Amino acid sequence: MTSPDTPRAQPVELTLLPIGARPGDTEEPAGGCGAGCGCAAEDAGPAHDPLECGLDPDLADLLAAGGLDPVLVEDIAHLAVEEDLDNGVDVTTVATIPEDAVATADFVARQAGTVAGLHVAEAVLSIVCTDEFEVERHVADGDRVEAGRVLLSVTARTRDLLTGERSALNLLCRLSGIATATRAWADALAGTKARVRDTRKTTPGLRALEKYAVRCGGGVNHRMSLSDVALIKDNHVIAAGGVAEAFARVRHEFPGVPVEVEVDRLDQIEPVLAEGAELILLDNFTPDGTKEAVALVAGRATLESSGRLTLDNARAYAEAGVDYLAAGALTHSSPILDIGLDLRPERRD
Known part of the structure; x- marks a missing residue:
């Protein structure tokens, strides 16, 4: 569990790549690909498919530092979210949550183990979110954690958090399970x-x-x-x-x-x-x-x-x-x- 003496993680704002958005659309959605993406250039030309755009540059750098290809992670995130939405919307969340509601959610370990995939989970949320969101990173991939430990906190539109929840958790739980088993060996x-x-x-x-x-x-x-x-x-x-x-x-x-x-x-x-x-x-x-x-x-x-x-x-x-x-x-x-x-x-x- 996090104690009062635990240093508070510093919040980080992430720019976004909303699912289905095209930077060249007449009415551009909130968020975007970040300053490092070629689609932000003035001479970018025709609208880019969102799958061709990059993640937030800082997040992409963190993924690359771990030996992961940010483009591959982005593709996997898109696939996971698009599979879950199946060309529709999250009907339960849209029906029950006001469009302008904002919330903070914590990714919490339910059991002890070794964590892997936190930045992958962030990438999934960046695909879902329709506005910039803020993260607080409490632990790092490879850390051993006890049950009850808060791993990552995210502040964003409540609808977006709930829509991306399962896709992000599917990958985070899977990768952390592999890391935990490997640590035992x-x-x-x-x-x-x-x-x-x-x-x-x-x-x-x-x-x-x-x-x-x-x-x-x-x-x-x-x-x-x-x-x-x-x-x-x-x-x-x-x-x-x-x-x-x-x-x-x-x-x-x-x-x-x-x-x-x-x-x-x-x-x-x-x-x-x-x-x-x-x-x-x-x-x-x-x-x-x-x-x-x-x-x-x-x-x-x-x-x-x-x-x-x-x-x-x-x-x-x-x-x-x-x-x-x-x-x-x-x-x-x-x-x-x-x-x-x-x-x-x-x-x-």
Whole structure:
């Protein structure tokens, strides 16, 4: 809970990109894309589609500083909001809330965990809001929080807050759940050289955000796509006629691309090392088998464990001497972190 001694966060005003707005319209809506957006230029030419405009420049900078593409985050925010509105309006909110009502709402952790996605939630609200709004940032992505902690406070039109609530929370809860699960793995490996890292088992369209959440939780990202690192797995081996053959073909075709080779037996390791493999994935090895593999490799390659891994046995694999533990469950099975949006009651004089 926030105590009276907790320093008050400084409010920040954000310029907006209202959903469905076009800066070139005759009657321009309140808000806008911010001074950093090209559509604000006098010679901008024809009206821009809102999806081509940027977020508030300061918010975009914060997203970029975390390794996220602001344009991608904006696209995801639009998709989430447009899916929820389905070309209509929030009928409940429009019917029950006066158009000019303004309120402050707090994003509050309902349970303890690690936070990720606060600026993403802000981006969602900037898509919904029809006037500039003010935020107070009480914690940062990657922070551990207790139940009851206020994470972010937003002052805006009440209708906008309620319309954007679910879309913002869906992303914030999802990313914070991944960060929380990753933090548990990172804690389990503390004191060893091993790091937990993710896989490509991500939600379609949300890979960059989910891998960002892994970083917030203290984990390490593996490859972001099929094109940045080669990973030779069992089906590649079958198709190529062997582990060493598959490695040689990848190295010949893409000499500058890092190559990781999956092995599931000790006798596959030496041939791969002879070909020059620098990273080997030990698939479905036991902790004892992993120790044998570590001894056999003797520092000649980086080693990663995969398969059979759980939070309970993670420490045993780390202490066997590998460099990484691959945990697909971080992104495909992590439960959400329960976070809610609480509207502050109106003050009555």
